[in-house]
Amino acid sequence: MSLYSFGLEPLSCHAWNKDRTRIDWAPESNRIVTCASDRNAYVWTLKDGVWKPTLVLVRINRAATCVKWSPLENKFALGSGAKLISVCYFEKENDWWLSKHIKKPINSTVLSLDWHPNNILLAAGSADLHCRIFSAYIKDIEDKPGPTPWGSKMPFGEVLLEYKECGGWVHSVCFSPSGDALAWVSHNSAISVANATQAKEVTQLTTGHLPLLSVLYVSETEIVAAGHDCCPYQFSYKGPGCLEFVKKVDIPKQSSKGNMSAMQHFRNLDKKAITEEEETGLGCLHQNSITELCVLEGPKAKVEKFSSVGLDGAMVVWDFKH
Amino acid sequence: MSKNTVSDRFRKVDVDEYDENKFVDEEDGGENQLGPDEAEVDSLIRSGNLMGALQAVLKNPPINTKNQNVKERAEGLVLKVLSAFKTSDIEKAVQSLDKTGVDLLMKYIYRGFEKPSDNSSAILLQWHEKALSAGGVGSIVRVLTARKTV
Numbered sequence: 001m002s003l004y005s006f007g008l009e010p011l012s013c014h015a016w017n018k019d020r021t022r023i024d025w026a027p028e029s030n031r032i033v034t035c036a037s038d039r040n041a042y043v044w045t046l047k048d049g050v051w052k053p054t055l056v057l058v059r060i061n062r063a064a065t066c067v068k069w070s071p072l073e074n075k076f077a078l079g080s081g082a083k084l085i086s087v088c089y090f091e092k093e094n095d096w097w098l099s100k101h102i103k104k105p106i107n108s109t110v111l112s113l114d115w116h117p118n119n120i121l122l123a124a125g126s127a128d129l130h131c132r133i134f135s136a137y138i139k140d141i142e143d144k145p146g147p148t149p150w151g152s153k154m155p156f157g158e159v160l161l162e163y164k165e166c167g168g169w170v171h172s173v174c175f176s177p178s179g180d181a182l183a184w185v186s187h188n189s190a191i192s193v194a195n196a197t198q199a200k201e202v203t204q205l206t207t208g209h210l211p212l213l214s215v216l217y218v219s220e221t222e223i224v225a226a227g228h229d230c231c232p233y234q235f236s237y238k239g240p241g242c243l244e245f246v247k248k249v250d251i252p253k254q255s256s257k258g259n260m261s262a263m264q265h266f267r268n269l270d271k272k273a274i275t276e277e278e279e280t281g282l283g284c285l286h287q288n289s290i291t292e293l294c295v296l297e298g299p300k301a302k303v304e305k306f307s308s309v310g311l312d313g314a315m316v317v318w319d320f321k322h
Numbered sequence: 323m324s325k326n327t328v329s330d331r332f333r334k335v336d337v338d339e340y341d342e343n344k345f346v347d348e349e350d351g352g353e354n355q356l357g358p359d360e361a362e363v364d365s366l367i368r369s370g371n372l373m374g375a376l377q378a379v380l381k382n383p384p385i386n387t388k389n390q391n392v393k394e395r396a397e398g399l400v401l402k403v404l405s406a407f408k409t410s411d412i413e414k415a416v417q418s419l420d421k422t423g424v425d426l427l428m429k430y431i432y433r434g435f436e437k438p439s440d441n442s443s444a445i446l447l448q449w450h451e452k453a454l455s456a457g458g459v460g461s462i463v464r465v466l467t468a469r470k471t472v
């Protein structure tokens with residue numbers, strides 16, 4: 001697992017380690033939350049140059065699969081294989097993090113989470129082939145939210161969107177910068193967008209590629225997604241029925257079968273017993289599935305750079321030109 | 323060697339059936355799905371309108387029904403249409419289909435692979451090649467992930 005710090009600004013970065021542990025970094029308050037298949041989660045705060053963990057009472061009996069800080073960083077949501085979402089907030093009296101559970105109507109592992117910019121709504125993609133938006137309003141720590149295009153009644157656990165024709169496990173969900181649209185990618189090699197301002201209408205685009213695993217909004221209309229094809233793709237959503245593929249973000253460079261030095265020739269012969277230069281790598285930067293995309297630079301509405309991490313252990317930083 | 327004196331029938335019990343939290347797919351009314359119209363398709367084949375026959379046989383796929391007879395009849399009909407095409411016409415036929423048509427064709431092709439008969443696999447493979455170049459690997463992924471299929 002690797003975390004890179006770019007410049008002086010703390011960045012929000014996701015990384016995998018072998019144990020399917022998930023991690024999320026809150027840039028403003030500089031706290032990290034980690035969760036693992038040992039059913040625990042910890043919030044780490046930096047004190048005197050050392051990261052100190054605080055236990056979170058998550059109360060789940062299966063592995064935690066994903067975790068995300070809310071936009072205001074006063075709470076975070078944790079998805080788990082226990083078919084529930086744990087929304088955790090800090091209780092000052094006892095100096096620990098408490099959790100409230102969202103259980104109904106989730107029927108299988110929660111695979112991905114994303115917060116709406118209003119700090120109340122939470123989107124969840126699950127292995128039960130559904131994509132849902134819940135209210136994660138915790139009245140102990142925040143004011144009642146105003147109405148949004150998704151709905152106006154938002155008690156904790158209320159379902160504001162439940163889409164069941166996703167066609168496959170929903171690997172990743174992402175709200176648009178304004179929060180009015182929700183994009184998700186599912187295992188049937190499709191990307192879908194639900195539009196709150198258009199009666200929550202869902203537009204689905206099936207692709208001819210391998211399934212996508214991560215989706216990210218880079219502006220109000222442009223979406224980047226990546227997955228088992230090892231290369232990020234750009235899509236554009238302009239309204240119901242108008243979801244289309246724009247281009248591959250990774251332009252494979254043509255490798256020149258130029259002159260190999262005699263030294264390289266003998267090295268190839270010695271190490272790999274081949275006499276010619278052979279292309280064994282994929283024609284793109286990542287050599288294995290991309291597991292996660294993350295905003296690196298720029299506000300959500302106009303992302304300048306984003307990063308991708310993959311099963312090949314590499315992290316690539318991409319520039320996005322609007 | 324020791325011989326088993328006590329019954330081991332317990333090993334054949336399907337424990338998943340007793341799991342209270344077992345995931346069940348949502349039921350969708352499929353009683354009325356009858357599959358493509360046999361008469362229509364047959365007459366189109368006889369009249370030589372193979373493109374029309376292909377469009378007709380891909381209508382009303384028995385996706386939601388659990389009735390295996392309907393599914394088998396549909397598959398047989400599709401196979402009949404696919405076999406009637408000349409190899410050189412396959413590509414054009416596939417290109418006349420829209421995205422959902424290609425996905426559906428792929429589902430029928432894989433179902434056809436499951437029960438090979440005389441020459442079916444060879445014909446299906448030719449169709450598979452053309453459908454793949456039209457639908458990409460995504461269409462095959464959708465065959466694998468579809469909970470309800472033909």
